[in-house]
Amino acid sequence: MAKPNDLRALIELSKTTQTLLPHYQSSLAPSAANATSSEPQAFSTDLPNPLDVVKACTTLLKSHTTTLSLLLITPPLTPSALITKIGDVSSGVLSGMVAAAASTPRSGQRDELGSLMRGELRAQVRRVIGTWGEVLSLVLRFAERRQSLQGNGSAKGKTKDEGPTESEKQDVLAATGMVWEACDALLKLCGDGVAGLVVKKAEEWRSVLLDALEELKEWGEDVEDSDDEAKGSDAEDGGFGDEDDIFGAANKIGKGDKELKALLDTSVNKLKKMGMLYQALSKRRLKTFPGTSPGATAPTAANGETGGGHPDPMTKLDGLMVSLRAIPESVDDLASAFYDLDEEEARQTLDRCCGEAKSAIALVKQSWAGKDDEFTAWSSKWVDALDAA
Template structure:
């Protein structure tokens, strides 16, 4: 068995590393101002942090594979494990966190944009959490051996990890590998892959909400007719009354709510056109976003973005709008469920305005020129207003 002092050194290093890991995770936590940790790395321009994150993630996966073998193969070798932890903490994780924390200063090249930066930080934090689980497991194994040694039992035999410890090591390693693979895929897909995926998710949420609204509108309250027909006497009164009297009957459309029903039909038609807009934006704008050197042109005349806006900034603004629209549709649904016609009208108008803002933002292509999508957007706006 390893010497007590070596086990003690391994335990101390692991605890110190856990503290460092907590600091790393805090530096990547979402906040209103997430630039405090990035200010130290922004002095030197880092055009594409994806390359650095890809390299460090690949190294972390490799180091963890070696570490897992060291943990499950007796005897425990503290010196080798200490070297591996040091390599990961200083070189690998330090570089990964620096790249994920990086925020370019005004005038510096930005190939990533805030949408990707936010996702990178979230996925790196998740990966750090899995590494923390590996460290916690390592610490438990080291402390068990320290306890088994007792005072002065230097030559006690190391029987190796228990079967439970082996399974825990393999499980923790597998979880970390999976987190590495997710991060590597994010880097491989790049900004375009991420924004297309997000836009498709937002569109799916939007269409689900529209379908729910449509089904709600078809569920007309026939309560008056049911009461007129009366009970057949076969059902025994349980003292709780009709379920519909308690659950949801108050927010059903009545047969006489013709104006609200017409507004609902109009809303469904307009929102379906908004769903069509998502498809067009994904194909004509998101998938055509420059994958490299997005800031080769320091300005764009895209829509109303103006000469001061970069392609990455415009893309971030577009994704923010595509995320907001389904949230507004949720508010619209709530207004209908409350049978609040005025609120529904206002919220529908807001949703349409947001959709038109998205169109206006990227009416021209990423080079600032008109194209087929430019013409299509004009027809789309006319069609939306005509409903």
């Protein structure tokens, strides 16, 4: 039988820990990250890579959560064992995980993560904390129910713990499964590393780009088809066609608008080449991004350069990913300009999109080591082809 003092201690610890979790999450929120990014933290250069710390903590969290779930569904409820596990998680595992994810490189220290990975890592750690909070809520619910049963049962001479109901067991298993799912995603992120994440993001952005490209192509083809059909149907319907044709006519290119149609064709050709660029960058640059040893220090990292006067690889990678993200966003604006039949806006947006693509390729024209290679020669040909399209 659980001792009343142990139950009270478990309830108090669960409530105290619940108030701690939002503080952990807020320290990893984007607003908090932006506010502290300009103030480098002073931590020792011999600390391990944050991904290694998060990976170790996440593995422990899965183990502790499994033990917690077993303690909850197996009668009798043992407050002392639950207290120990909650303490292990809150003061050890979660605090270590949050500290690693929230860390930023100090001046003169090489950035192990980069902006993209740091943001993704913090987001996934916040998710893990949120799912573990659900398990903690179940601990509190079980402890308070047991305390209530103990008080009512003492008056009737019944204090036996018959354990959780089937529904409660399913709640525990579901909450545990959510923690495991979040932990597995975080472990994969850590295992794939920076290179794995940037390749995945580039593929996602390329898909967005290609989707927009297909929509533009279909829109252009629909213009031609609808013009041909309109000639044969006007006499039959007295000038009143299909409702979609009538109310959609305002954003269709007329056959006489040759300049806008030519610009659309040019845009489609240029966007096709940008799709090829994502593939080449993924294979020749993103997948070959060099790993950095924990605690490594760049001689002149404060100004974003390595000792040889070349930009630090992580600085170049951050800039590259900004451009690769911006391209599909610009393509969305380009499509909107075409749908509005705004030729000038479409032309300016296409120029901006091409500029982002050229900036991206210029950043990594040379290898991460600052040397010419096959991609260097290919990139020059690609820029010429883009300009000629």
